[in-house]
Amino acid sequence: MPQNKVIIAGGGLVGSLAACYFAKRGWTVEVYEKRPDPREERNHGKRNLRSINLAISTRGLSAINRLDPEVEKKTLDIVLPMYGRMIHNLDGSLNSQQYSVTGQPINSIDRGRLNEILLDVCESYPNTKIYFEYDTESFDYAKKTVTVKNSKTNEISVASGDLIVGADGAHSTARKYLSFFARTSVEKKYIDHGYCEIEMKSHNADFAMKNDHLHIWPRNTFMLIALPNLDKSFTCTLFMPWSQFEAIETDEDLMAFFKTYFPDSIPLFGEELKKEYFTNPKGALFYVKSSPHHYKGNAVIVGDAAHCTVPFYAQGMNCGFEDIEVLDKLLVEQAAPLIDATDAVACKDVKTNMLTPEQIEAALINYSACRPNDSANMIDLAMHNYIEMRSNVNNLSYRIRHWLEGKLYLVFPKLVIPLYTMVSFTKIPYSKAKKQWIKQTNAIHSLVSFATKTAIFGALFFAFKRYAPTNTLKFPSISEILSIFKK
């Protein structure tokens, strides 16, 4: 039986999840990935140096669950749940802040291991082939072809399919060509801060700190964070302005800086600190927004290729995985309009491999109608959360608001949902979450401001009543005020 074929550029996290989905829905799948097979690399003992910490939460897990609950189980086997932030104060004291009033965690996960799980799943389907060490050189979205180069032999060949999915990451070539074909606007913005990863080894075969928290050393304009790994180490990341990185030139500079700002971390890092800091690369932080994400029924970009975020909400991968869930839902809607496409169980066996180009285009139009806006809002929230993480978390008014939000959520769970909860523990579209957050924040501000004014006025009133000489001044009673109008 003839069936649709998809060409996927990129076999990273989002590309491999997309491959699994298309394979599950009966498509012939070809994936072209420029790096070597990470499963072989692991066997040869190489370490992936390019990973910034990853945390998987509701959106990411939901996309895996919809693919196959068994794969979600395998994923949860390799995570370390983090139930809150552990704030490290300057004086070394600690302060735990729960992520969710209902006790839900986000989950620290190793990028490489998750990628391997997905590649294994993907290859377990028939009609699926992953080509490693192939560069995607150029895209012709009108002809639905991709020119690829075997980077070992330099041989050029042309892959063609019924749909091309660009999942080739932040510096996507698929996006560049989409810009020509679909007039996709792209905004790439670097922020003035960089990052450096520093490993914190296990201590006496155990974690050096509590492993059920994401650790933060918030220092207003910069911060250090730490996420636990399965091998009982922590991957720590220092985020700060480039000018500060440039000011640290010697071992002495580094130690003085850590002594001033992260004194409690020094014994935890031990002697490795200097080597890690000066050896590891300093990475740039930027975001990419783009729109539209598709060209006719021929091509679509997903994951970092379509939107790339600063990492401060841990939503990069989660949003990318949600892309794939949404794309699948929209294709299922076309293939089986009578089934509820949002119900993973109900549409488990639906095949989308016989869709016409017009049906695929209809799905992609719907895709571009929501995902560019949702991911752009996610990026705005991540930019905001950087300020929150490095600064606000230590701020009294933030903590009061945070506490109040949590309490209101427990009483009116539909009316007030803390932003962190909406982003990390629900599938509410990011754009809707941002709108609701602005609305409820304004309401809470008004409430707090009203309560504060009432309290101050009340306190002044009673202080006056108590201490003022009884006959100097007298507040008019309500009946006296009303009598003015009666006159």
Next chain:
Amino acid sequence: MPQNKVIIAGGGLVGSLAACYFAKRGWTVEVYEKRPDPREERNHGKRNLRSINLAISTRGLSAINRLDPEVEKKTLDIVLPMYGRMIHNLDGSLNSQQYSVTGQPINSIDRGRLNEILLDVCESYPNTKIYFEYDTESFDYAKKTVTVKNSKTNEISVASGDLIVGADGAHSTARKYLSFFARTSVEKKYIDHGYCEIEMKSHNADFAMKNDHLHIWPRNTFMLIALPNLDKSFTCTLFMPWSQFEAIETDEDLMAFFKTYFPDSIPLFGEELKKEYFTNPKGALFYVKSSPHHYKGNAVIVGDAAHCTVPFYAQGMNCGFEDIEVLDKLLVEQAAPLIDATDAVACKDVKTNMLTPEQIEAALINYSACRPNDSANMIDLAMHNYIEMRSNVNNLSYRIRHWLEGKLYLVFPKLVIPLYTMVSFTKIPYSKAKKQWIKQTNAIHSLVSFATKTAIFGALFFAFKRYAPTNTLKFPSISEILSIFKK
């Protein structure tokens, strides 16, 4: 004597002007251009199809003059001055609007011919070599090297210099690599309108319309424009929303559309109209803003590679040429701090070919401190001018304001300068021009609003005095009003 060497990616208009400047200042120059030598192409009778109309005005001419007044003369030999807009109304009536109250023109020019002049000048200098049909594949700005590919032989080689100048146009590879090295943020934005060029042939060996105007058929949401060519043809360009292009599918659609909106143009185009419209490509319109434009003392991007504009202020090339004038001024400032670098004659013989990397870096820091902002403001003005050209020019209040601005400029030439004059006939930085324009527009609005109110009040007052029964109501006289205060 050892001297600095510059590698220039791109030998288009801005790249070739840059090459002339560096050659004049004593540098060794290598230019890599991906297209064939246009001078050979012309000999083989090929026509350059990718040119949107070009108009050169003060900024562009100033940059050429600073290079060499003789080259400016050669340039002016091939231009057709346009002193104003010729508005074509729906009923076929014409309406001329001068560009400048002092009678200055902008100048229609052929991109190819200007490029050839500059390439000739460039090759007249010693130590200058232009490599045609070379692709610039990748840039290593740390090592100051460019990997180039001879596109006829596919041979790869590496060019290296003391400075790399990226002048490789709107889809610049130099910019892409600068983004990695200098963390250059880039915004590329497509607008929802496209364009199509249509040639209007000469009539009986003469121009079909007046050749000293830029012709516009403003139709509110879309427009047709025409610029004269030396061969007595006009290059006309239809700018309109993509949805309108897509709606015109047949010869009948096209003719009905032209009959409705551009009836007077139909006899001027003749039978060629249909063929031109359906054969010529429809182009996309977008802008690119980027910042910063340099990496250390090693690399800088200029022209469309750094900023790409929608064409509605005819400032793309002018701004690119101004880039080169500014860059030269900043390098001269480093080489000869005692000479006034803005004075073209005074610094005519200054050489910049012995500058140290630190001096070059100082110049490039100053370059990035002004040009990204200036070009971004130019783009904003061009976006605004699209609305002005296709809609406002027909609007009464616009014409009153335009007239008033012109009159005020004649009386107070430092206080009020029409925006069009600032952009096209001065070298006031675009960012300053935009600020001044906003300020003076607000002032003129207030003035007009005050004058209108006074006029209405005055009219009402006299009408009242004339027609009201004398004893029903009487306005108090000024002495009566004053007497109130005396009481």
